[in-house]
Amino acid sequence: MNSIRHKIFLAISFFILLIFLGVVVYHYFSHFSWVDALYMTVITITTVGFGEVHPLTDMDKVFTVVLIFLSIGIYGYGVSIVSEFILNNRIFENIINKRMENKIKSFNNHIILAGYGRVGKTILNKLSSYDKQVVVIEKNMDELNENHIKSKNIVFLNEDATKDEVLLKAGIKRAKTMMISLGDDADNLFIVLTARQLNPSIRIISRATNMTIKKKLKLAGSNQVILPYKIGGEYMASLLVSPDLVEFMQQLSMEERNVKTNLEEISFEDCPVEFHNKSIAELHLRKRTGCTVIGFKKPNGEYVINPEPSTKIIKDSNIIVLGQVDQIKKLNELLNIKA
Template structure:
């Protein structure tokens, strides 16, 4: 969690205090020839205006420097003291350093997923991505909502996702995708525009509430647009028209420890001995019990239940259906092949 306004005030306050301190110490050492300890003592009693006696009588240049230091440090010291006291009283000092350590990890992230908005859609999206072991960064305006979910295994950035600074804090340049789940289409539009301007190659998925917004979001730079109400309505209709089929697809998960999983395998990630070979050569069903139910060609064409002679080209994808154990066996075959 990173609260830009309040944390920025603390950073400014501490920076100004350090600046005044270094200026005072350097000035007394250069003008009066004081030692580091003497210069530090003189700086502290001058900035704090406590009126203690100076270490040695000051020269005229030293007196002028002291006057200037007092004038500039008075307001700075008062501002810094009030800001730091506010953090201490409200118990935010510990939170500040904890959040800085946490958000500091974003700079080391790559191909992570940024979710804008942590309402019901955002929370479900984060939950499913975490099941896939994806690294997730949440951008959320509501401080109360962030505090309520601070134990989640995600990193929060508090602020407005339409601002370049906030998206950069979330690591937009190195992110793998951005998902905007805000309830208002206009807000999603601004997020998409801003994100696309910062990362031209980013995959951007946006929520939309109205049909008229879909075209605008695509034009603004969204890769895909999802309308939760339409998806939900279609599923409810399916429960009436084809209840068993709808229930089957409902229990079909993209990853997890229960039910049946459907995963994608990028052919370019396969060991070299499998690339440009046929699906039959890999013997997925015989070795694991899982089924290859779909195939995406490098040109983007989808083939349902591909035949065994289908060639696994470099940029193609396989869609594998199976139980969690079967899917794990598929991954293990790939891992073992990589070792060889």
């Protein structure tokens, strides 16, 4: 960078020196006034061709030719420096990165996804269908999904997620959730440790390849650890045992939100103040929105299926509701949650 700045300084210096040389020669040797000498020098080195202010002698013409060749050489030198500056500093890439950084700064309570492989793309498909703000970190972005690129809520960082500065650039201190889906367990473990250190309150969901790594990821600070191969095997077995039930549950979690029914998870923090410490019966959700409460998550993480109407919405608890799309929309409007 300093070398290029030095070259730029030299090019400007040569250009100023050339003007000085032309003015001095035209004034003292061709007997032009200072203004005419400056004018003659400028129209010569810029090759605009306005014509001479006075008839030129043979020596004047020779000097003018030399002045033109010198100016062309300096112009060429300047163009090469500018080209080198653009190529070495990736100026256009820097502009794009700056825009991405500004967009990330506008995100709050967003999701950071480390890894854009097969698992990562599947995760992003699901998140984008719910208009979630996502920052994707991936070193090798060879095949980007066109819909993901066009999405206003998705930002890609072509960086290494194991680096602290990259996670900070992704806004980890403002993020709500970190999802780690790299293919290397060691990298996943390192990112979990780093993310937990940078943001102690962030929710971390990580991918693992076996139970041993799952335990280590839990100890490192991951809230949840997913084993894709285990889930895939259980899903295939469930299709044999209870295919209709599996298909029904799949309909409730379709990627596109154009299905008739859907599940929604509402946390204590999402609820307005008047809902806090109230029982499910007192909320009158069925009457007000048409949604049915089918599950309750206790602060200790225990789930209750079909909770009693007397169950109270307390801190760190969640309720799970089932409803049609328009009913879920009414629920979100009631709770002032962006759908």
